[in-house]
Amino acid sequence: MADNAEILAGLAEIVEEVAGIDAGDVAAEKSFVDDLDIDSLSMVEIAVQAEDKFGVKIPDEQLAELKTVGDAVDYIAKNQ
Amino acid sequence: MTGSPVEVVVTGYGATTPLGGDAASTWEALLAGKSGVALSSGAFTERFDLPVKISAQLAVEPTEVIARVQARRMDRCEQVAIVAAREAWAHAGLGGDEPQVEPERLAVCVGTGIGGAVTLLDQHDLLVSGGVRKVSPLTVPMLMPNGPAAVVSLELGARAGTHAPVSACASGAEALAWAYRLLQDGDADVVVAGGAEACITGITVAGFVQSRTLSQRNDDPERASRPFDTQRDGFVLGEGAGILVLERADFARARGATIHGRLSGYGLTSDGYHITGPDPSGAGQSRAMLKAVERAGLEPSDITHVNCHATSTVAGDVGEAAAVRKALGDQPVLTAPKSALGHLVGAAGAVESLVTMLSIREGIVPATLNLEELDPGVTLDVVRGEPRKMDIDAAMNNSFGFGGHNASVVFTKV
Numbered sequence: 001m002a003d004n005a006e007i008l009a010g011l012a013e014i015v016e017e018v019a020g021i022d023a024g025d026v027a028a029e030k031s032f033v034d035d036l037d038i039d040s041l042s043m044v045e046i047a048v049q050a051e052d053k054f055g056v057k058i059p060d061e062q063l064a065e066l067k068t069v070g071d072a073v074d075y076i077a078k079n080q
Numbered sequence: 081m082t083g084s085p086v087e088v089v090v091t092g093y094g095a096t097t098p099l100g101g102d103a104a105s106t107w108e109a110l111l112a113g114k115s116g117v118a119l120s121s122g123a124f125t126e127r128f129d130l131p132v133k134i135s136a137q138l139a140v141e142p143t144e145v146i147a148r149v150q151a152r153r154m155d156r157c158e159q160v161a162i163v164a165a166r167e168a169w170a171h172a173g174l175g176g177d178e179p180q181v182e183p184e185r186l187a188v189c190v191g192t193g194i195g196g197a198v199t200l201l202d203q204h205d206l207l208v209s210g211g212v213r214k215v216s217p218l219t220v221p222m223l224m225p226n227g228p229a230a231v232v233s234l235e236l237g238a239r240a241g242t243h244a245p246v247s248a249c250a251s252g253a254e255a256l257a258w259a260y261r262l263l264q265d266g267d268a269d270v271v272v273a274g275g276a277e278a279c280i281t282g283i284t285v286a287g288f289v290q291s292r293t294l295s296q297r298n299d300d301p302e303r304a305s306r307p308f309d310t311q312r313d314g315f316v317l318g319e320g321a322g323i324l325v326l327e328r329a330d331f332a333r334a335r336g337a338t339i340h341g342r343l344s345g346y347g348l349t350s351d352g353y354h355i356t357g358p359d360p361s362g363a364g365q366s367r368a369m370l371k372a373v374e375r376a377g378l379e380p381s382d383i384t385h386v387n388c389h390a391t392s393t394v395a396g397d398v399g400e401a402a403a404v405r406k407a408l409g410d411q412p413v414l415t416a417p418k419s420a421l422g423h424l425v426g427a428a429g430a431v432e433s434l435v436t437m438l439s440i441r442e443g444i445v446p447a448t449l450n451l452e453e454l455d456p457g458v459t460l461d462v463v464r465g466e467p468r469k470m471d472i473d474a475a476m477n478n479s480f481g482f483g484g485h486n487a488s489v490v491f492t493k494v
Contacts, residue, residue, distance in 0.1 A: 018149075020147065020148065020149025040217075041217040041218055044217040045216065045217060045218075048214075051213075
């Protein structure tokens, strides 16, 4: 089980790979869309990679609720 | 010279080809008589034990010049379109901080023959091995044949319309024809136009092998593409992109753009004869040439140089030479750039139109490589050995495609 810091670091790696945003800029308070400028297609890729990395399921309706990086970290922490 | 109301000029160009990663290096390599043909890299040749082991692959990988994250969202045919379009846009002086053309007056017209088939294959493999979750959400925008036009449109913010002619090996030339129409019709002031192709892989090579159209001269790749030569045995599959920035001349002059050439006319016809083979009468090809000449306000005898489609197939080359002679007379001096570039399929007409325009501007025609013994069925003068210096007022590029598509475009000196 990864702790929140590990989840954040792992998620940041995925975001850097998919969207080219420096992992250091992927902070908990950042909005995927408004701050990191990630489009809906990239969000699908990020979700699939996060599912594989952390062994969670992220249904589409849930994905739509994950506005910030912190939202995603909390969801993964609770559901892994 | 133009027979149409709107004068259409070329203000910028870009290319990435088997001879070079940009237009200048491609042109220099053509004049130097270099070949872009070599043994194919990649595992597909051995994996499928393909009888054709040669191709004309890009001199510079697009991923070397496109940011990684942008490249991973694009099929290779979209990547080459972006590389050439960026060069053309900057070359036209349109890349500065001050926008010089209204987005609503900027159109894109980029054709492809095959499009993103490599993406289709790759994603199918992922579907089979990993299920639907492993398929990229970018699959469709990467494989669609309007993809190269769309990524260029997106990059430049073009809002006057984005078009993607698909006519096999005539696509690149047909894109220039459509661009010309858009400018004549007043739909745009600037059109970024051309063609892109990057589909050298197992299935395309196998398909062309089975249609008996590829050269099998594996032991001597650089001599495999030999249009008009008696020993020709098929074309060499290539990849690349060519883009021209076409503008209304008055718009170009008003913004102080450098004018490199004039697109004076085009002719598009179809054979309605056979799905792959050209009509042996050459009637459709001749009609395309004559329509282009007429639209340019010229006489057939005004065309002193033809940059030929000539792919190095047994039937095609002789038929084209006869059609040129029938349509234009015996004065045109011919060359066949596919001898050096290979066959860039949907990009061929665009890259070779660029070569045609540069031949006029520079007063020199690149030689046809590997032309050792001219086919006796060709009764026109073909440049071989060395490039030929000649003063050209009007020249034509021909591009013909599977499906019976015939496209001719005429460029004139400015």
